[in-house]
Amino acid sequence: MAFLQIFYSRLRAEEKLLFKAAEQRTIPFEAVDVREIRWPEFPISQGDVVMTRVVSQVQNLSTAQLLESRGIRTVNPSRVISLCGDKIATAAALDAAQIPQPRYKVAFSPEEALGAAEDLGYPVVFKPAVGSWGRLLAKLNDSEAVEALVEHKSHMGAQHSVFFIQEYVEKEGWDLRAAIIGGKPVAAIQRWSDHWITNTARGGRAEGYEIDGKLNDLLLKVQECIGGDFLAVDLFLTSNGWLVNEVNPSPEFRNCICTTGVDIPDLMVQHAWSQAGTEA
Ligand SMILES: Nc1ncnc2c1ncn2[C@@H]1O[C@H](COP(=O)(O)OP(=O)(O)O)[C@@H](O)[C@H]1O
Numbered sequence: 001m002a003f004l005q006i007f008y009s010r011l012r013a014e015e016k017l018l019f020k021a022a023e024q025r026t027i028p029f030e031a032v033d034v035r036e037i038r039w040p041e042f043p044i045s046q047g048d049v050v051m052t053r054v055v056s057q058v059q060n061l062s063t064a065q066l067l068e069s070r071g072i073r074t075v076n077p078s079r080v081i082s083l084c085g086d087k088i089a090t091a092a093a094l095d096a097a098q099i100p101q102p103r104y105k106v107a108f109s110p111e112e113a114l115g116a117a118e119d120l121g122y123p124v125v126f127k128p129a130v131g132s133w134g135r136l137l138a139k140l141n142d143s144e145a146v147e148a149l150v151e152h153k154s155h156m157g158a159q160h161s162v163f164f165i166q167e168y169v170e171k172e173g174w175d176l177r178a179a180i181i182g183g184k185p186v187a188a189i190q191r192w193s194d195h196w197i198t199n200t201a202r203g204g205r206a207e208g209y210e211i212d213g214k215l216n217d218l219l220l221k222v223q224e225c226i227g228g229d230f231l232a233v234d235l236f237l238t239s240n241g242w243l244v245n246e247v248n249p250s251p252e253f254r255n256c257i258c259t260t261g262v263d264i265p266d267l268m269v270q271h272a273w274s275q276a277g278t279e280a
């Protein structure tokens, strides 16, 4: 008999909701705390499907890669976790698919980073290629601030030796978070904040937002470009239309349920279970 295995570490509201949804659907599932397993001893049967819900994307990626080496289907697949886990790789993939995004530049030395920021025009946003919850983002208004930041970054280790710089997008107090499950855009929320960083983990307030035809088409393009089973897409609405800011592979979704009326965890476990019996 096949199982849905839900890999987690810290039990957030999301994981509890996923367990509950699997129970209500009477899907045979196991909750696996990755802190208690060891590879290669971890037993898993062909036909099982694994949902990667560990807080650390580094751990999600490793577990997915190991499981796939045994032919196990993981949702999301490691390729998607790795692509979305790197904002530069995501920007490159979006470009290749001609999906609109904020103008950006990448530089490999403090001097070129400063030149790139000047080219883009202030304010600019510096982001670590790997990160979430709005951590280590910097909005900079002039060259002196850029000089200070790049000097600090040059002492922060290899991960900060590539400078990812975006234009600052005037977004009138909110950005959009849209959920795609099993290839279908299912729900979206506006995230409002007085701060320019609108993540709900940083105090952004969520409000339901209806997905119209144009937005739906763009989200389908993102799905085609990135692939995968669950995507959370962050977007900005500008006078020239939507810009895709980033794509997350294992998002927190608790604020998206009562604001939209869409039962995200139920849709997620149903989709995951539909993949049982398939191979990586
Ligand atoms: N270029 C930008 N212009 C305006 N706001 C931005 C820009 N980049 C990020 N933000 C704000 O910061 C938030 C977090 O940025 P994001 O790139 O999604 O990083 P994280 O992975 O930390 O969520 C976004 O949701 C948005 O509110």
Ligand SMILES: [Mg+2]
Pocket (backbone or CB within 6 Å): 133, 134, 199, 234, 246
């Ligand atoms: Mg984000």
